Amino acid sequence: MFAFIARQPILDREKEVFAYELLFRDGKGGTYPDPEQEKTRAINQRFHPLGLDDISGDKTAFINFSTETLISRFPTTLNPDTVVVELAENPAGQIGLLQACEHIKQLGFRLAIDDPMMLSGQHEIFPLIDIIKVDVSKGRFEQIEKQIPRFLDSNIQLVAEQVDTPEDFNICRGLGFDFFQGYFFAQPEAGIHRHLPASKMNLVDLMGESSYSNFDLPRINQIIERDAALSYLLLKFINNPLVNKRYKITSLKHALTYMGEVEIKKFIAVLSLANLGDDKPLELIHMSLVRAKFFDLLSQERRLNTDPPIGFLVGLFSLLDALLDQDMPNILKQLPLVDSVNDALLGKSAEFNHYLTLARAFEGALWLNVIKQSRELAIDQKQLHSLYNQAIMWGNGVRNVISTYFPKPVLG
Template sequence: MMSDPSNDSTGILFARQPIYDRQLNLAGYELLFRPYGGGPIVAADFDGNRATSQVLINAFTAADINEVCNQQPAYVNFTSDSLVQDIPFDSRVLVIEILEDVTDTGDVIEALTRLREEGHVMALDDYALNDASHPLLPFVDIVKLDYPAYTSDTLVSTIMALKARYPGLRLLAEKIETQEDYRIAMEAGCHLFQGYFLARPEPVRGRVMPINRLNTLKLLAELNAPDISMRDMAETVQRDPFLSVRLLRMANSAFAQQSRPVTSLHGAVMALGLSRIRSLASLLVLSRFEDKPHALQNLAMMLGHFCHQLAHHLPGQASEMGFTVGLFSCLDSFMDQPMEEILAQIPVHPDIEAALMHRTGALGLILQTATDYQKAHWESIDWPGLASLGLSPEQVAIAYQHALTRTNREQ
């Protein structure tokens, strides 16, 4: 399979398990999370949101998804949180598998409605009911029947009920373990089949650049320079093969339904816009810190967007430095170094350094506000100081909600 053109190490990107139709023709693959080093999945440490993000990033940026899936659809599990994010991947390639524990909250219903309007195919995973009563059934195209949960009779009656209520629904029998399982599911009227009898999951290997923390730190600093132009951004990304390949693939996934593909980094920057390319590039760079929890990456991106929104009221370059201040405020946790040592290794604007080191200046006030607000330390917030910057409590609340929404969309 294809890999990034860099001096990197090979590991497991994800696993794939084929799905077959009634004629045993290949009809798709389910892409499954696997630890990069190939070790076991520890249930106590498993994070469904991180698993979804990792599979999507690896499948659409570290791998050639069409090559991996032989031009067939890619089924990927989605949690409730994953569903409400803005998915920048081609609806003709991705099948969204709604996990069995997803409930019909307002946010989920709104997300499913939007995804259907965007043309996404959706499947309901691990269906084990004996009727057609699930509240999310009206939104899906495929139901994955948890075969071991049924007897022969209940399987037939459930399929009849589903077909009567949703005539266009396709039924996928999963966990097919034996020839007899396959025969029963066929005769019951299933359209698609998946399980160990047909094929076990196989690892898809690829190359991920090993992390050089100092080089990664310098790259983050360049990407977030306040005066960077689109041309400079493209040139900065171009020097990093890992980032170049992934951003190009991400741009083409996001804009895959356009008639003309994005073929250059300058084109990617133009298509995505400077602000979005900056945040996506920063997100991809932070994803290299595989030894750090996903929550830390989320926090860094959220603080970046929060400070960026608050800094809109500041004059000159300061308004563009808000994202950098928020993002960089977590660098000591990523690098396992004191902030003073980190800032000695990279060039940063004096106002950014003052904000990070001493929480002084307008940027320092904004950063302190963001961290206090995120921790619900309302009594610590300097509201008079914010008022002098033209920021009201209502504007701070709106900025926080915007930051949360933007961060969720980028996961």
């Protein structure tokens, strides 16, 4: 029943993912859908049911519930250790809700509430609340600052919602918020303008090689052999069971024999990007991975040429501006990518513009945009959801591999 779903990351103060909020297309306002709905039964019949763990990986899941569901049809299959129950509506005057929340708390679940005006202390349900979510998009920081102490004194954790810029993140972090929801981490930081360091030029060369149709094995070997750490990581990465379950790979030539040029090009590109962004939040790399797989699957669905894997590369590199804190035209001047990849990253490809719009629609739960892009690309909506689910699950697996090799950045 979790096929028609979007997820949005909630990050902690160190920009590591604490949880994902799950938004359901078939539930009103993104809420958990009524299990008796005919649409839900149809999804179950058509798709292999995805569990919450498939979508949220090993992270906590925030799920919105309508008052009616909380009172009369709360699902008994959810795990209180991994799910935060979020109230979708203002609890004031909701008959039976207080008792339902008391029962849900007794089951071990944490309770969260959206409270943009921070009025929860006036509700009788306040003592049951563990997490308050506050919309900061209107910039009411002075008002918010006055309210925060009473929540912190009550050991309530605070989530800042609609955090859209790095500047907003820094303000909210300074105010004492515990968690942050929004795509601030996927925006370039103003005034940074980092240039690619000389130590990273091996990675730049590999990114270029991954976009060429011919596979110059001697040249790629030469690039990798210049960097012992990179050579070690490549072999460790390719031999991880989440990436390659079938063969023990001992060299790049060996990998090429068993895996083929296209897959090796993808792995080289992923490894290069992960190394290039090793001082950025891992969720930024994760978003790039999901987009890469999604664009790759869309390219296959549209029967485009996938050698070199242009769709994969465009998705993977679509957040380079945030990764390097530069605008995309400046970045592409420094990278030896083929014209088709460059044009797509600069918004000059109608095909890939559709892909990017679609990816952003899934990231933001903008379902009307999914419907529109389904028509534009002549791909059934259900199939689009299925492809995106595949991309999420692939991204979860590769993220787990990458996270074992790259240290987490530490913020001051």
